[in-house]
Amino acid sequence: GPAAPAQVPPLTPLPRIVDGPQRPMLLVDGQPFIALAVQAHNSSGYPAVLPQVWPVARQLGANTVMLPVGWEQVEPVEGRFDFGAVDAMLAGARENDLRLVLLWYGTWKNTGLSYTPAWVKRDGLRFPRMRHPDGRAHETLSPHGEQTLAADARAFAALMRHLRQADPQRTVIMVQVENEAGSWGLARDHSAHAQALFADLIPQELARALAVPRRTWEQAFGPRAEQFFMSWHVARYIEHVARAGQAELDLPMIANAALGNAFTDEGGEVGPSGGPNWNVLPVWRAAAPSLGAIGPDIYTRDAAAVERFLDRYAAHGPLVVPEIGNAAEYARFAWSAFGRGALLYAPFGMDGTAYVNYPLGAKALDEGVLGAFAAPYRLLGSAMSGWPLIAGERPLWGTARGNDGSDQSTTMGRWRLTAAYGRWAFGEDDWTWIPRDPHPLADVPTGGLVAAQLDADTFLVGGQNVRLRLSLANPAPGESPQVIEAQEGTFIDGQWVMRRRWNGDQIDYGFSFGPEPVWLRITMDSYR
Numbered sequence: 001g002p003a004a005p006a007q008v009p010p011l012t013p014l015p016r017i018v019d020g021p022q023r024p025m026l027l028v029d030g031q032p033f034i035a036l037a038v039q040a041h042n043s044s045g046y047p048a049v050l051p052q053v054w055p056v057a058r059q060l061g062a063n064t065v066m067l068p069v070g071w072e073q074v075e076p077v078e079g080r081f082d083f084g085a086v087d088a089m090l091a092g093a094r095e096n097d098l099r100l101v102l103l104w105y106g107t108w109k110n111t112g113l114s115y116t117p118a119w120v121k122r123d124g125l126r127f128p129r130m131r132h133p134d135g136r137a138h139e140t141l142s143p144h145g146e147q148t149l150a151a152d153a154r155a156f157a158a159l160m161r162h163l164r165q166a167d168p169q170r171t172v173i174m175v176q177v178e179n180e181a182g183s184w185g186l187a188r189d190h191s192a193h194a195q196a197l198f199a200d201l202i203p204q205e206l207a208r209a210l211a212v213p214r215r216t217w218e219q220a221f222g223p224r225a226e227q228f229f230m231s232w233h234v235a236r237y238i239e240h241v242a243r244a245g246q247a248e249l250d251l252p253m254i255a256n257a258a259l260g261n262a263f264t265d266e267g268g269e270v271g272p273s274g275g276p277n278w279n280v281l282p283v284w285r286a287a288a289p290s291l292g293a294i295g296p297d298i299y300t301r302d303a304a305a306v307e308r309f310l311d312r313y314a315a316h317g318p319l320v321v322p323e324i325g326n327a328a329e330y331a332r333f334a335w336s337a338f339g340r341g342a343l344l345y346a347p348f349g350m351d352g353t354a355y356v357n358y359p360l361g362a363k364a365l366d367e368g369v370l371g372a373f374a375a376p377y378r379l380l381g382s383a384m385s386g387w388p389l390i391a392g393e394r395p396l397w398g399t400a401r402g403n404d405g406s407d408q409s410t411t412m413g414r415w416r417l418t419a420a421y422g423r424w425a426f427g428e429d430d431w432t433w434i435p436r437d438p439h440p441l442a443d444v445p446t447g448g449l450v451a452a453q454l455d456a457d458t459f460l461v462g463g464q465n466v467r468l469r470l471s472l473a474n475p476a477p478g479e480s481p482q483v484i485e486a487q488e489g490t491f492i493d494g495q496w497v498m499r500r501r502w503n504g505d506q507i508d509y510g511f512s513f514g515p516e517p518v519w520l521r522i523t524m525d526s527y528r
């Protein structure tokens with residue numbers, strides 16, 4: 001027959017972050033999506049090394065890889081761009097059925113300028129460093145350097161322009177602008193220009209956003225004035241870079257934070273000055289409205305601190321966790337994060353290059369480590385047509401074993417949910433006269449769950465190494481809870497499909513999730 005008329009294939013819709021009834025959702029290919037991500041090491045974004053990245057991502061069941069793109073890599077000579085490495089990332093990700101989050105290492109990489117091209121590093125006149133009060137240079141580039149900003153934004157825009165033509169399939173779903181911005185060891189620039197800005201009134205926009213009177217930085221923010229000042233200017237700079245990129249290709253963009261103290265900012269432990277530590281999120285949100293999300297880089301092994309960080313960043317949502325240590329004990333916080341509606345979670349340093357960043361992460365990527373991270377990804381990955389939509393629409397709870405292993409609970413509607421760890425499944429609280437050995441996981445930092453309240457009395461729960469009990473939060477006199485049914489199953493094309501019912505021993509002493517995570521859909525009621 002006659003050849004069909006040539007047709008332009010419809011473009012895949014751009015990934016974007018949208019509001020859901022309960023919390024934001026990430027749409028990829030127009031569908032709710034969560035990034036079960038891994039982040040590669042800092043020097044792994046090269047064609048020769050990428051073959052060592054993909055297998056680890058596959059082994060973990062990740063759907064997304066976060067890969068660095070260094071400014072020095074794409075603009076080694078000023079004005080001459082080379083995106084060969086980016087093309088290799090796109091091709092490799094597609095071959096391996098993975099999406100990408102690119103990390104733009106420009107002006108700030110862990111605050112330093114090490115990823116800027118040599119022509120930036122060598123030209124302190126065009127690209128000024130921050131100054132100490134005595135005039136000495138600090139390593140970090142000044143956020144007030146107008147030419148630095150122009151050059152960074154131009155390179156970033158070129159990257160995004162390249163993606164516009166090289167990535168019609170939207171393999172890249174998100175871009176991180178800079179990495180752990182701010183400065184260590186010096187709260188702000190003391191150049192003459194910066195001094196003048198610091199002596200001036202705070203910007204009108206900031207005053208309005210924080211609902212504070214428009215006074216000088218010191219009057220407005222007292223002991224936090226330098227940190228807030230630096231935060232405003234770093235975030236403004238990143239806003240400018242992000243916007244230059246979005247003008248070429250409008251992808252969701254994020255920033256990440258090296259963190260201070262989870263519980264307080266009183267002692268001044270706030271991470272690098274100017275970075276998006278939790279205590280300056282309102283400043284960052286006002287200064288950088290083009291960022292879709294700001295996330296914590298979590299390297300504390302104190303579970304209470306981890307949960308506090310997650311709460312703090314979720315409160316200024318959408319929650320993303322661009323980095324978390326890759327030691328096995330961090331794997332359980334995937335439950336805590338996705339149970340707060342996280343759109344992305346990424347253990348850092350997951351590739352086959354054999355570099356280890358212990359004490360932050362694991363001593364080695366052995367079977368135990370990979371298995372720990374693969375487990376929650378296997379469960380969540382199996383429910384891509386169910387969980388991401390539910391997470392945007394329903395009340396959620398997510399929790400992981402605390403450092404002391406004690407029980408945890410929350411209330412959802414008339415139900416009290418209690419998670420317990422390192423406990424035998426059969427009658428532990430009821431048949432106490434039967435002697436028993438301690439559970440092998442009694443002291444192991446593993447276990448957690450996500451729970452969504454589908455309707456008043458129905459819960460979708462996914463978990464591992466945890467026991468869940470459902471009780472009435474405020475029972476009427478004589479009222480008792482009962483399980484109507486508990487289905488183990490999964491989502492296929494958005495529909496819940498039962499595999500089996502849990503009953504008898506499997507529910508009489510709570511719902512015990514073992515080492516292999518499963519989904520349970522539990523319908524409760526009460527009787528009297």
Ligand code: N0T
Nearest residue numbers: 042110179180258297299323357360
């Ligand atoms: C992270 C990573 C990488 C407890 C460290 C963590 C990554 C960057 N920085 O391997 O360099 O690119 O974002 C900073 C941790 C600060 C010390 C925490 C002490």
